[in-house]
Amino acid sequence: MDVSTEWRAFKATVVASFKIMMRYQTPSEWLLWRLANPLFSLATTVVIYFMLVPSGYSNTMVKYTGTSDFVAYIIIGGIVYAFTFNVLFGIGVSLYQEQENGTMGVLLLTPMNRFTWMIAQTMIGLFDTFLIVIIILTYAFFIFGIQFSSSVNLGLTIVSMILTIISLYALGIILDGISLITKQPWMLANTINPSLYFICGVNYPINVLPDWCQLIAKGIPLTYGIDAVRKTLLFGASFESVSFDLVMLLFFSIILNITAYFTFRYLEVVIKKKATVETY
Amino acid sequence: MIAPILWLSSTIFVYKLLVAPAGYSWIFENYAGTKDYVGFAILGSAMTGYWNNVLWGMGYALDRERWMGTIELLFLAPVSRLTLLIGECLVSLLESSWGVAYMLIVGALLFGVRINCTNPILTAVSFALSVFSMLGIGLFFASVFVLTRGARILANSLQTPIYFFSGVSFPVQVLPWWCQWISWCLPMTYGLDAFRKSILAGATFNDVAFDIYILIAFTTVYLVLGYISLKYLERLSTKKGSMSFY
Numbered sequence: 241m242d243v244s245t246e247w248r249a250f251k252a253t254v255v256a257s258f259k260i261m262m263r264y265q266t267p268s269e270w271l272l273w274r275l276a277n278p279l280f281s282l283a284t285t286v287v288i289y290f291m292l293v294p295s296g297y298s299n300t301m302v303k304y305t306g307t308s309d310f311v312a313y314i315i316i317g318g319i320v321y322a323f324t325f326n327v328l329f330g331i332g333v334s335l336y337q338e339q340e341n342g343t344m345g346v347l348l349l350t351p352m353n354r355f356t357w358m359i360a361q362t363m364i365g366l367f368d369t370f371l372i373v374i375i376i377l378t379y380a381f382f383i384f385g386i387q388f389s390s391s392v393n394l395g396l397t398i399v400s401m402i403l404t405i406i407s408l409y410a411l412g413i414i415l416d417g418i419s420l421i422t423k424q425p426w427m428l429a430n431t432i433n434p435s436l437y438f439i440c441g442v443n444y445p446i447n448v449l450p451d452w453c454q455l456i457a458k459g460i461p462l463t464y465g466i467d468a469v470r471k472t473l474l475f476g477a478s479f480e481s482v483s484f485d486l487v488m489l490l491f492f493s494i495i496l497n498i499t500a501y502f503t504f505r506y507l508e509v510v511i512k513k514k515a516t517v518e519t520y
Numbered sequence: 521m522i523a524p525i526l527w528l529s530s531t532i533f534v535y536k537l538l539v540a541p542a543g544y545s546w547i548f549e550n551y552a553g554t555k556d557y558v559g560f561a562i563l564g565s566a567m568t569g570y571w572n573n574v575l576w577g578m579g580y581a582l583d584r585e586r587w588m589g590t591i592e593l594l595f596l597a598p599v600s601r602l603t604l605l606i607g608e609c610l611v612s613l614l615e616s617s618w619g620v621a622y623m624l625i626v627g628a629l630l631f632g633v634r635i636n637c638t639n640p641i642l643t644a645v646s647f648a649l650s651v652f653s654m655l656g657i658g659l660f661f662a663s664v665f666v667l668t669r670g671a672r673i674l675a676n677s678l679q680t681p682i683y684f685f686s687g688v689s690f691p692v693q694v695l696p697w698w699c700q701w702i703s704w705c706l707p708m709t710y711g712l713d714a715f716r717k718s719i720l721a722g723a724t725f726n727d728v729a730f731d732i733y734i735l736i737a738f739t740t741v742y743l744v745l746g747y748i749s750l751k752y753l754e755r756l757s758t759k760k761g762s763m764s765f766y
Contacts, residue, residue, distance in 0.1 A: 265673045269673040269674060269677075270673065272673065272674075272677045273673045273676050276678075276680065277677065277678045277679070277680045279680075280680035280681045280683070280684040281680050283684055284680070284683065284684050284689055286691075287539065287689075287690050287694060287695065288534075288689055288690055290586055290694075291545060291547050291548050291690050291691075291694045292535065292538045292539050292545045292547075292557070293538050293539065293544075293545070294545070294547050298537070298538045298539070299534075300537055300539075301537055301538055302536065304537060305537075310538065416551075416662060430523055431523055433523075434522075434523045434526035434527050434530070435522075435526055436529075437526070437527075437530055438526040438529050438530045438533075442530070442565055443530060443533070443534050444533050444534055444537045444734040448533055448536065448537055449533065519668065
């Protein structure tokens with residue numbers, strides 16, 4: 241693999257996906273959505289909380305989570321989950337979208353590495369998600385007055401996030417590969433999306449779930465990612481406190497990415513042999 | 521079939537996490553007229569399905585035709601635009617109806633939601649009026665979506681504010697008064713209230729009469745506005761020759 245060629249292709253794909261995104265919307269429309277959605281989602285969470293817990297203190301919540309700050313708890317889950325959403329609906333459906341546009345055959349003929357292309361495709365979405373996270377945090381701090389731990393180890397938070405994103409990318413690549421065969425990426429992404437949301441503890445700790453659900457949750461990297469980021473931001477956890485989460489995330493990042501690589505390679509050969517690249 | 525159960529389960533676990541010892545919230549009961557938050561949430565989320573489908577089905581209908589390069593031919597056809605748009609929307613509405621029925625069955629069987637519907641006709645009327653008022657809004661959006669290439673973003677941007685102000689996840693009475701003013705201008709607020717009361721709280725006509733009258737007024741206004749904006753769009757884009765522009 242020629243690194244400089246791949247880098248050039250990577251940059252071209254990022255620029256192309258940026259242009260495509262901005263063709264759908266003007267900058268003001270883009271900003272409107274980014275500002276409105278997080279604000280009202282957060283406001284909904286706050287209203288539900290104070291409606292259900294008028295005193296602002298829930299014993300059960302403290303017992304299971306160690307904090308009574310439901311809004312901060314939910315926000316952190318939501319932030320990590322925003323990246324999952326980007327992967328599912330970014331990488332997960334990217335090849336199928338090329339097929340719909342009639343460009344997948346040509347794309348598979350290019351001498352560019354498929355993984356360079358897939359990762360480049362999501363860069364704008366990733367950047368977009370980072371901006372949304374910044375907007376959410378701005379609202380959270382300045383409008384809803386949430387507070388994180390005063391002894392946050394930001395380095396640990398960033399490492400946990402990066403490892404989570406790397407393992408999630410593998411999931412997206414596997415999903416993209418499967419969609420080459422099934423031609424149903426939206427159905428898959430729309431089923432996986434609520435499944436991960438429900439089981440990985442985005443809004444609650446997984447120990448409130450039935451045992452069999454907890455078992456499944458422990459086999460998904462997102463669970464460890466959310467846990468590690470929460471521990472570092474809410475409780476100012478040290479490296480020792482999140483070391484198990486980090487080891488699991490590292491393990492999943494390696495195993496899942498190797499699996500994703502071979503799965504995708506295999507499925508690409510299958511569709512080429514069957515000549516079903518452009519069929520539905 | 522699986523996704524609605526999972527979304528619903530997520531809501532229920534949050535509810536259990538927060539109010540497990542008491543089992544219910546007095547503020548919620550006070551304003552919603554029921555202790556059953558799960559049933560309340562199910563119906564709220566089911567109605568959002570209608571809202572989304574009206575937007576996607578009707579609002580995007582013209583945008584989709586433009587995307588596929590067929591909008592000009594469509595406008596040349598000797599048939600009312602309204603007929604075309606309602607036709608486009610019907611399938612989406614049928615799909616949403618299946619969603620509502622399914623979620624109610626799941627709610628009753630899996631999550632113990634107690635249906636207390638004493639007047640099915642009232643339920644059907646409040647439901648039909650809610651849908652008609654949404655159709656009016658859908659018509660309006662269908663025109664706006666042709667005028668701006670950012671239709672999807674516009675619809676997405678409106679989604680959470682409308683859910684928030686119309687009380688999809690909570691009774692609007694828990695909001696500050698200035699927020700409630702916005703809520704009272706949205707037909708979905710009245711539709712949701714009447715629909716929920718008639719299904720969960722066994723409401724009589726008198727209990728939801730105010731909602732029903734307001735819904736009739738909104739439905740009429742929005743349908744007329746929607747029709748006028750559609751006509752205006754047609755004239756404007758024909759004059760400018762910009763119907764298939766992006």
